[in-house]
Structure formats: C-alpha cells, structure tokens
Amino acid sequence: xxxxxxxxxxxxxxxxxxxxxxxxxxxxxxxxxxxxxxxxxxxxxxxxxxxxxxxxxxxxxxxxxxxxxxxxxxxxxxxxxxxxxxxxxxxxxxxxxxxxxxxxxxxxxxxxxxxxxxxxxxxxxxxxxxxxxxxxxxxxxxxxxxxxxxxxxx
Numbered sequence: 001x002x003x004x005x006x007x008x009x010x011x012x013x014x015x016x017x018x019x020x021x022x023x024x025x026x027x028x029x030x031x032x033x034x035x036x037x038x039x040x041x042x043x044x045x046x047x048x049x050x051x052x053x054x055x056x057x058x059x060x061x062x063x064x065x066x067x068x069x070x071x072x073x074x075x076x077x078x079x080x081x082x083x084x085x086x087x088x089x090x091x092x093x094x095x096x097x098x099x100x101x102x103x104x105x106x107x108x109x110x111x112x113x114x115x116x117x118x119x120x121x122x123x124x125x126x127x128x129x130x131x132x133x134x135x136x137x138x139x140x141x142x143x144x145x146x147x148x149x150x151x152x153x154x
Contacts, residue, residue, distance in 0.1 A: 004070070006069030006070050007069050008029040008031065008034070008069065009033075009034075009065075009066035009067050009068070009075065009110060010029065010034065010112075011031050013029060013030060013031055015027035015030075015036070016028050016030055023044040024041055024044040024045050025041055026041065032113060033112070033113065034111050034112045035111055035116065036069060036109055036110040036111060037108070037109060038106075038107050038108055039055070039108070039109070042054075042109060045116070045119070045121070047119075053080060057078040057080065058078050058104055059104065061076035061077060061102070062076065063076045064076075064077065065077040066101060066110075068103040068106060068108065069106075069108065070103065070106040070108065071106065073105065075101035075103045076101065076102045076104060077099055078100055078102050079098070079099045080098050080100060081096075082096045082098065082118060082119060098115050098118045099115075100112075
C-alpha cells in the first residue's frame with residue numbers, strides 16, 4: 001500500500017483509522033459512506049470461508065468499481081452469498097447476498113453502510129476433540145523426534 005492517507009471511494013474525504021470492537025482496525029469515512037479494512041484485518045471480523053470466497057471472486061472480477069482509497073484504480077465489485085456457518089458451500093438461492101468492492105493490489109475490502117452488518121460475526125474455532133488431540137500428539141511425537149534427530153532440536 002502507498003504511504004498516503006486513503007480517501008473515501010464515495011466522497012473523496014480522508015478516511016480515519018479506527019478500532020472497531022476488540023481488535024478490528026478499519027478505515028472509516030467520517031461522512032458516513034462506509035468503511036474498509038485490509039485482508040489481514042478481515043480475519044478479525046469475517047468467517048474464513050467468506051474471505052476465501054471474496055478473494056476467489058475478486059480475482060476473476062473485472063475492476064469496474066469505485067476508485068481504490070489507496071491508489072485511485074477501480075476496485076472489483078464482488079457479489080457474495082452469505083452463509084450462517086463456516087461451510088464451503090455457496091449460500092442457498094434465497095440467502096442474503098451483498099455486493100462489496102475489493103482492491104486486490106492493496107488487499108483492501110470496502111463496505112458501504114450496513115453491508116458489513118450483513119456478514120455473520122466470525123466464531124472462534126472449536127476446541128479439538130480428545131481424539132483429535134491424541135492424533136496431534138502422535139504426529140508431534142513422530143515428527144518431533146525426526147526433526148530433533150535431523151536438526152539438533154531439543
């Protein structure tokens with residue numbers, strides 16, 4: 001990303017960096033035209049399956065949207081079907097869809113007012129089961145001993 005302060009793609013005013021909730025840092029239009037955040041910040045708010053879908057769609061979309069807040073080049077409009085869980089499946093035909101804009105070069109996602117609220121909150125990953133923990137222990141033992149033997153790892 002460029003070092004210049006980003007501007008709102010709707011009105012051209014400078015965006016303000018604010019913390020939303022406990023962790024999410026978002027660029028917000030003080031005139032109320034929306035907010036955006038980087039791909040790395042997306043993991044603080046969106047579900048991983050949605051992020052993967054957004055990025056997959058953005059890579060094949062034609063960049064005809066509003067200008068990027070960072071470099072003024074057109075962003076890629078992406079229509080995302082939303083699911084209530086972390087499934088890989090696309091949303092059902094009657095499910096909510098939201099059109100957002102993505103700046104691939106600057107790894108930035110822009111949301112008009114209310115669009116981010118349409119996305120379900122990210123849920124923490126479930127705690128591994130006892131069976132999964134046992135399998136991880138076997139893997140750590142097998143590979144840990146191999147690594148220690150090959151690289152003098154304590």
